[in-house]
Amino acid sequence: MSATEVLQNSDKSLAEHAKSRYDASVRLSVAPMMDWTDGYCRVFHRLLAPNARLYTEMVHANAVIHGDRAKLLAMDPVEHPVALQLGGSEPALLAQAARIGADHGFDEINLNVGCPSDRVQAGRFGACLMREPALVAEGVAAMIAACDVPVTVKCRLGVDDDHEYARFLAFIDTVAAAGCRDFIVHARNAWLKGLSPKENREVPPLRYDWAYALKRERPALTVVVNGGIADAGEATAHLDHVDGAMLGRAAYHDPWLLHRLDAAWYGGPVSTRADVLRAMRPYVERQLARGAQLKHISRHWLGLFQGERGGRAFRQVLSEGAHRPGADWSLVEQAIAVTAARPPEAHGFDAVGASAQK
Structure with a gap:
């Protein structure tokens, strides 16, 4: 899936x-x-x-x-x-x-x-x-x-x-x-x-x-x-x-x-970081509607863009904004927007998968 x-x-x-x-x-x-x-x-x-x-x-x-x-x-x-x-x-x-x-x-x-x-x-x-x-x-x-x-x-x-x-x-x-x-x-x-x-x-x-x-x-x-x-x-x-x-x-x-x-x-599909994060939106909005705070959910995402252009800015937007009252999904979109996310490159996948198909 x-x-x-x-x-x-x-x-x-x-x-x-x-x-x-x-x-x-x-x-x-x-x-x-x-x-x-x-x-x-x-x-x-x-x-x-x-x-x-x-x-x-x-x-x-x-x-x-x-x-x-x-x-x-x-x-x-x-x-x-x-x-x-x-x-x-x-x-x-x-x-x-x-x-x-x-x-x-x-x-x-x-x-x-x-x-x-x-x-x-x-x-x-x-x-x-x-x-x-x-x-x-x-x-x-x-x-x-x-x-x-x-x-x-x-x-x-x-x-x-x-x-x-x-x-x-x-x-x-x-x-x-x-x-x-x-x-x-x-x-x-x-x-x-x-x-x-x-x-x-x-x-x-x-x-x-x-x-x-x-x-x-x-x-x-x-x-x-x-x-x-x-x-x-x-x-x-x-x-x-x-x-x-x-x-x-x-x-x-x-x-x-x-x-x-x-x-x-x-052998599953390769997504982009942004697509994976956006797949979280229904879950996040359900949790927010139940009274959860975005900071408790988004703290686990801070390393998602590690090593990518915009990764530091992504962390900064989430870290500074998620603790504010009323923080919602719009903040996540702001964080995604500051990244220069690219589709994952294919090189390296064969290497990590070579011994895995057992």
């Missing part, structure tokens, strides 16, 4: 389309990112990449069970296929939250075993669970029993001074024995002391070879690699070794990268 078709289809046809392409969507996905991958962001990313798999921000199981579900689990039908990422370590609570997520229509429930923040450690979930594989396996088994959608795990290679591949493989094998077949591997260790979450995304060295070895030695598992993927060439190269590439900050700061990869890997 093109960006326009995504917004024009009915809820039923969208759901059917999502199911039919769920397996293929593993090739390209966007990482769950706190404070970034909210619903507004995910709708934008869906228009850029109609075939990619999207993930929510991490939500703790307790919040899903006891919190404001209408807000925490808000999802527009155009987002499919979309996964709910859960945090937590108590199997019974994870099972209850997974069931709620599946009942709300999420296509996948993902367990976070990679977040290194102090708050997460204090709550005994996230990356510190890499040292408790039996507990992770118990939680995964409970989640699988509680819901009828795939349950997946996003993990690190280890924590702190865990530098033995055998320990990482033993973690995977333990969790796989509980029924998990899909692993997203952020190919770094998490350093639980001395580094901030931001530094944990940059300082620990990347070891993609561990993810490659995992796929080679456990071919029945689905392995997606994440961490440090900065451009189309790097993303495509990973497909020679694993089942998919998950992009994080690169997809957020340079969202056009998502469109290039989706078009190249899945």
